[in-house]
Amino acid sequence: MTGGVIDLDLRQVGLAILLIAVVIAVSVRQRLGLERDLAVGTLRAILQLYLVGFVLTWVFARAYWWWVLLILAVMAGIATRAAVARLKKPPPGAHAVAALALSLSTAGILVYVIGVVVQVRPWWTPQYLIPIGGMILGNAMTSASLAGDRLQADLRNRAAEVEARLALGFSGREAVQPMVRAALGAAMLPTVNGMMTVGVVQLPGMMTGQVLAGASPLVAVEYQLVVVVMLAAATAIASLLFVRMATARYLTPAHQFRRHLV
């Protein structure tokens, strides 16, 4: 036992992983053809999680601020690549746009949550900064790619509408405003829906973890509230930054629409 949590040994973890055999059995019986992906996915999950476990153990033991920031930067880099990879037709310079949108939104919210709300001392305490930063980044990544996909699809499908507004003498930014609005709505909807059922349908992962670790459910609830609003803010800011910067790539200074890019 460490803290309030029952320590798991390798044998117990192995027993849990046996559950994947059930999934594979279903796949074989129903001819889903997913056996190979399931096996690879399980292996990847084992390797990635153990790797992260070792890295975090190592960083927690050193506890230098630059190590914590380096890890966050690596996470932001991976999130950037993943966000762009999910776009069906990324705009030119999508990596730079995504990197800026994800790192600026994450950094801003982290500073507020760590420094002002939770008041972690010292600020770089990795036990706080890394998991909270990871949650923010994950949500920022999902919302940026949702927004980017919707923006590109709408600009392609409604290109004539954009040009009709330009031809009337509207600025480029005014001409794409309806598509920007639709993209932001699409990015924020899952978060808003999630806020409606949080705690009622399922206990979020962080709250589950804290309760398992022996924290009082009320403390866990307070942290979860911070997390919910923090993630909503991450979604809004990341998608707004991404859409604003991506939109600029589709327009020229002379208020022309670069149709061939959508």
Added chain:
Amino acid sequence: MPIAAPPPPVRDPVFKVDHLSLAFPGERGRPPVQVLRDVSVEVDRGSSLTLLGPSGSGKSTLLRCLNRLEEPPPGTVFFNGRDITTLDPLDLRRRVAMVQQTPIVFEGTVRDNLGVQPHPERLDLSEARLVRALEAVGMEAHFLDREAATLSGGEKQRVVIARALIGGPEALLLDEPTSALDPPNAALVVETVVGLRESLGLTVVAVTHQAELLRRLGGCFLYLVGGAVQAYECIDGHSDAITDARLQAFLRGESPAAVAAR
């Protein structure tokens, strides 16, 4: 005493295109596509120019250079004697209106649509003005409160023309304004355009294959193939007076290859 030669007629071109060549960047590393090759033409105030040619010949691109939806090289396109790349594109587009192939109406009533203007506060959008704008395109006042989405194609296109003219432009660009319409609706739009040109003294540049519109517009005809000027002729009266063999052949519907052979 020598008799003075009569003074040359005063030329007052609204548009002057001077050795315009334009290439679009090739997609994914492919070589650039030459869209316009050394095109020169002038359009006098109050006259009309019709751009003809097979699809892909650069007609629409040339038209879009005139209101700067495409960016021509500096010094190749002039509006009222000024290089359009030195003009404010938003101001230019309010003075050079454009009507596209597919009529784009926005959400709301016809009244709402007429009010979709970049600076509605600078325009007279009074009830009387809106009624006159509709009457000018052959529609009655009761249309003002109709949902724009419920109009027929021809009615939509006439609302689009009314919307384009409310700001009092000097010139009207038409990009196949009848090709998305059935013959009766196309005829109504032709009637509207020809009537407006006469009553407002508008300078008109049109891309069209519609025989009736060509015949009624008269003026000058520019025949483009592969982005280069193949024939150019100005006539008094209507298009039956055309003498150029290639223009005649094209207007009779002969294939581009047959036209080129003449």
